[in-house]
Amino acid sequence: MHSRWFIVFFFCSASLSQGQEKVSPGADAWPMFRGNSMLTGVATGKLPDKFEVLWRYETKESIQSSAAIVDGTVYVGSDDGFLYALDRVSGSLRWKFETAAGIRSSPTVHGDLVLFGNEDGLFCALDRRGGRKRWSYKVEAEIISSANCADDRVVFGSYDGSLYCLALSSGKLLWKFETESRIHGTPSISGGHVIVAGCDELLHVVRLADGTAERAVRMGGVSGASAALSGDRVFVGTFGNQVLGINWKKGVGLWTYENPDRQFPFFSSAAVTDRLVVIGGRDRSVHALDIETGKARWVFPTQARVESSPVIAGERVLVGSSDGNLYELDLATGRERWKYEAGAPILASPAVAEGCLVFGTDDGIVYCFGNRPGGGTKPVGVENPP
Numbered sequence: 001m002h003s004r005w006f007i008v009f010f011f012c013s014a015s016l017s018q019g020q021e022k023v024s025p026g027a028d029a030w031p032m033f034r035g036n037s038m039l040t041g042v043a044t045g046k047l048p049d050k051f052e053v054l055w056r057y058e059t060k061e062s063i064q065s066s067a068a069i070v071d072g073t074v075y076v077g078s079d080d081g082f083l084y085a086l087d088r089v090s091g092s093l094r095w096k097f098e099t100a101a102g103i104r105s106s107p108t109v110h111g112d113l114v115l116f117g118n119e120d121g122l123f124c125a126l127d128r129r130g131g132r133k134r135w136s137y138k139v140e141a142e143i144i145s146s147a148n149c150a151d152d153r154v155v156f157g158s159y160d161g162s163l164y165c166l167a168l169s170s171g172k173l174l175w176k177f178e179t180e181s182r183i184h185g186t187p188s189i190s191g192g193h194v195i196v197a198g199c200d201e202l203l204h205v206v207r208l209a210d211g212t213a214e215r216a217v218r219m220g221g222v223s224g225a226s227a228a229l230s231g232d233r234v235f236v237g238t239f240g241n242q243v244l245g246i247n248w249k250k251g252v253g254l255w256t257y258e259n260p261d262r263q264f265p266f267f268s269s270a271a272v273t274d275r276l277v278v279i280g281g282r283d284r285s286v287h288a289l290d291i292e293t294g295k296a297r298w299v300f301p302t303q304a305r306v307e308s309s310p311v312i313a314g315e316r317v318l319v320g321s322s323d324g325n326l327y328e329l330d331l332a333t334g335r336e337r338w339k340y341e342a343g344a345p346i347l348a349s350p351a352v353a354e355g356c357l358v359f360g361t362d363d364g365i366v367y368c369f370g371n372r373p374g375g376g377t378k379p380v381g382v383e384n385p386p
Contacts, residue, residue, distance in 0.1 A: 027044060027045075028044060028045035028353055028354055028355075029044075029045075029069060029070045029071070029109075029353050029354070030043065030067070030068055030069040030070070030351040030352055030353035031068055031069075031070050031108065031109040031110065032068060032106070032107075032108040032109065032110075032146065032147070032148065033066050033068075033106035033108070033146035033186050033226065033349070034186065034226060034228065034269060034271075034309065034349070035311070035351075035352075037148050037149070037150065037188065037189045037190070038188050038189070038190055038228070038229040038230075039148075039186060039188045039226050039227065039228045039229065039269065040228055040229070040230070040271065040272045040273075041228065041269065041270065041271030041272065041278075041309060041310060041311050041312060041349075042271060042272070042273060042311075042312045042313075043311060043312065043313040043314075043352035043353065044353075045313075045352065045353050045354060045355065046313075046314065046355065047313050047314070047316070047352060047355060047356075047357060047370075048355060048370060048371035050338075050371065051328075051338065051340070051357065051369040051370065051371070052369065052370070052371065052372060053340075053367060053368070053369060054089075054091070054356065054368045054369060054370045054372055055090060055091030055367075055368050056091065056365050056366065056367055056368075057084070057086055057091050057093070057365070057366040058364060058365050058366075059078040059080050059082065059084065059360075059364040059365070059366070060078070060080035060364060061078055061079035061080035061081075061102065061364050062078070062079040062347075062361075062362045062363070062364055063076065063077075063078050063079070063348055063360025063361060063362070063364055063365070063366060064079065064104045064347045064348050064360070064362075065077035065078065065103055065104050065105060065106050065107065065116075065348060065360065066106040066146075066309075066348045066349040066350070066351055066359075066360075067106070067107075067348075067351040067358045067359070067360065067366070068106065068107045068108065068109045068114075068351065069088060069351050069352075069353035069354055069356065069358060070109040070128070070353075072087065072088045072089065072354070073085050073086065073087065073088060073094060073128070074086040074087075074088050074351075074358055074366070074368065075107040075109060075114055075128070076107065076358075076360055076366055077102075077103025077104065077105060077106070077107060077116055077118075078102070078103060078360075078364060079102035079103070079104070079364075080102070080364070081098055081099050081100060081101055081102055081103065081118070082096045082097065082098050082099070082103070083096065083097045083099070083103055083107060083114065083116060083124075083126065083131070084096045084366070085114075085128070085131060086366065088354055088356060088368070091366075091368060094131075095130055095131035096131065097124070097126055097131045097133070099118045099120070099122060099124065100118070100120055100122070101118045101119040101120035101122070101142075102118060102119045103116060103117075103118045103119070104119065104144045105117040105118065105143050105144055105145060105146050105147070105156070106146040106186075106348075106349075107146075108146060108147040108148070108149065108154075109128055110149045110154070110168065111168075112127060112128055112129065113125045113126065113127070113128060113134060113168065114126045114127075114128045114131075115147045115149070115154055116146070116147065117139075117142075117143025117144075117145065117147070117156060117158070118142070118143060119142040119143070119144075120142065121138055121139040121140060121141050121142055121143055121158060121159075121160070122136055122137075122138055122139075122143075123136060123137045123138075123139065123143055123147075123156060123164070123166070123171075124136045125154075125168070125171060134171075135170060135171035136171065137164070137166055137171045137173070139158045139160055139162070139164060140158065140160035140162075141158050141159035141160035141161075141182075142158070142159045143156060143157075143158050143159070144159070144184050145157035145158065145183055145184060145185060145186050145187070146186040146226075147186075148186060148187050148188065148189050148194075149168060149189075150189050150192075150208060151208075152167055152168045152169055153165050153166070153167065153168060153174060153208060154166050154168050155187050155189070155194050155208070156186075156187070157182075157183025157184070157185065157186075157187060157196060157198075158182075158183060159182040159183070159184070160182075161178060161179050161180065161181055161182055161183065161198075161200075162176050162177060162178050162179070162183070163176070163177040163178075163179070163183060163187060163194065163196055163204070163206065163211075164176055165177075165194075165208070165211060174211075175210055175211030176211065177204070177206050177211045177213065179198045179199075179200045179202070179204060180198075180200035180202075181198055181199035181200040181201075181222070182198070182199040183196060183198050183199065184199065184223075184224040185197050185198075185223060185224055185225050185226040185227065185236075185269065186226040186269075187226075187227070188226065188227045188228065188229045188234070189208065190229050192207065192208050192209060193205055193206065193207060193208060193214065193248075194206045194207075194208050195227045195229065195234055195248050196227060197219065197223035197225060197226070197227050197236045197238075198222070198223065199222040199223070199224070200222070201218060201219050201220065201221055201222055201223075201238075202216040202217065202218060202219065203216065203217040203219055203223075203227065203234065203236065203246060203248065204216050205217075205248050205249075205251070215248075215251040216251075217246055217248070217251050217252075217253070219236070219238050219240070219244055219246075220238065220240045220242065220244075221238035221239045221240020221241070221242065221265075222238065222239045222240075223236055223237065223238045223239065224239070224267050225237045225238075225266065225267060225268065225269045225270070225309075226269040226309075227248075228269060228270040228271065228272045228277075229248075229272070230272045230274070230291065232247055232248060232249040232250070233245060233246065233247055233248070233254065233291075234246050234247075234248045235270045235272055235277045235279075235291075236269075236270065237265070237266025237267065237268060237269070237270065237279055237281070238265065238266060239265040239266075239267075240265075241258055241259070241263045241264055241265055241266070242256050242257060242258050242266070243256070243257040243258075243266055243270070243277070243279055243287070243289060243294070244256055244257075245257075245277070245291075245294055254294070255293060255294030256294060257287070257289050257294040257295070257296070259281065259283050259285070259287070259299075262283040262285075263283075264281055264282040264283035264284075264305075265281070265282045266279055266280070266281045266282070267280075267281075267282060267305075267307045268280030268281065268306055268307055268308060268309045268310070268319075269309040269349070270309070270310075271309065271310045271311060271312045271317070272291065273291070273312060273331075274291065275290070275291055276288050276289065276290065276291055276297060276331070277289045277290075277291050277294075278310045278312060278317055278319075278331075279309075279310065280305075280306025280307065280308060280309065280310060280319055280321075281305075281306055282305045282306070282307070284301060284302050284303065284304055284305060284306065284321075284323075285299050285300060285301050285302065285306065286299070286300040286302070286306055286310060286317070286319055286327070286329065286334070287299050288317075288331075288334055297334075298333060298334030299334065300327070300329055300334045300336070302321040302323050302325065302327065303321065303323035303325075304321055304322035304323035304324075304345070305321070305322045306319060306320075306321050306322070307322065307347050308320035308321065308346050308347060308348060308349050308350070308359075309349035310349075311349065311350045311351070311352050312331060313352045313357075314331075315330065315331045315332060316328055316329070316330070316331060316337065317329040317330075317331050317334075318350045318352065318357060319349075319350070320342075320345075320346025320347070320348065320349070320350065320359055321345075321346060322345040322346070322347065323345075324341060324342050324343050324344055324345055324346065324361075325339045325340065325341055325342065325346070326339060326340045326342060326346055326350070326357075326359060326367075327339045340367075340369070342361045342365070342367065343361075343363070344361040344362045344363035344365070345361065345362040346359060346360075346361055346362070347362055348360040348361075355370050355371065356368050356369065356370040357369040357370065
């Protein structure tokens with residue numbers, strides 16, 4: 001376990017400059033961390049009833065970046081300093097882009113750009129077709145936060161304590177909002193507002209247009225999670241051992257959840273439906289909470305911390321654990337339906353699109369699960385990058 005995971009931080013999407021070809025992902029896509037700009041963690045596409053390993057791809061270091069899946073390509077970062085673009089069907093390498101430091105920021109695909117940050121504080125915009133760098137912007141500390149986008153703006157957080165907003169077309173700084181501590185989680189965007197939980201124990205609501213603060217809500221603990229939205233409500237876990245439901249428009253708390261038996265932080269980001277808030281905890285469990293009351297509907301125990309953020313696909317919950325297993329749970333009951341033993345901690349969150357489930361592991365392997373056309377169970381072997 002890496003020590004920096006005991007701290008807390010941010011997220012992105014991107015627009016296009018005039019004169020560039022507009023490329024939009026299909027409806028069945030996972031273009032960013034948590035799948036969409038409100039960070040709900042809910043997949044729009046369907047998965048097969050049964051999984052098999054379609055392929056594995058080996059990088060040289062740990063993978064804590066969650067994948068994006070758009071138009072037949074899987075994009076994922078690694079601690080080895082490379083951003084990889086892999087063929088979704090075969091797992092073969094399409095291209096890779098090297099930076100000077102590890103990439104834990106999950107890539108965001110917006111239009112024809114791939115956006116991400118690295119541990120040296122370099123934020124990059126690449127051409128998603130061939131991996132050529134369009135522009136970059138340097139901040140004062142590492143970027144673990146993923147990016148989120150709206151209009152011609154991309155926003156992300158940094159360990160330097162600031163929330164940045166850049167022009168997607170050029171990388172020019174439009175505004176910077178300073179907090180009192182690090183930002184680890186990804187910001188969500190809704191209705192012209194950016195909502196981000198910080199290590200300064202505050203939930204910040206900032207205007208996307210100019211970076212002006214509208215309100216700050218005390219959380220009672222630092223947060224490294226990303227703020228998941230459902231209308232005017234936001235749901236976020238804290239290192240104060242709580243999951244909070246907050247009305248971000250009014251700046252008031254709605255409910256607070258704590259494990260009554262074991263007091264541990266919540267580092268995982270929540271997945272949200274109209275009924276449930278599903279979140280992993282360092283108490284080694286996955287919790288499903290009633291969205292109206294915050295009361296537990298079910299709790300599923302694993303054998304180690306759950307820092308991977310759950311994804312909801314239909315009536316299934318998919319989530320990794322530091323015990324090395326990827327779990328499929330029934331959304332209504334929390335009953336285990338299936339699991340895959342990867343053999344290494346799973347800190348990255350799953351991505352679901354195009355009939356596939358993709359996740360990375362702490363030993364540097366990207367897995368793609370699905371149902372191979374024509375049947376058969378023999379997986380493609382591990383590919384070592386050149």
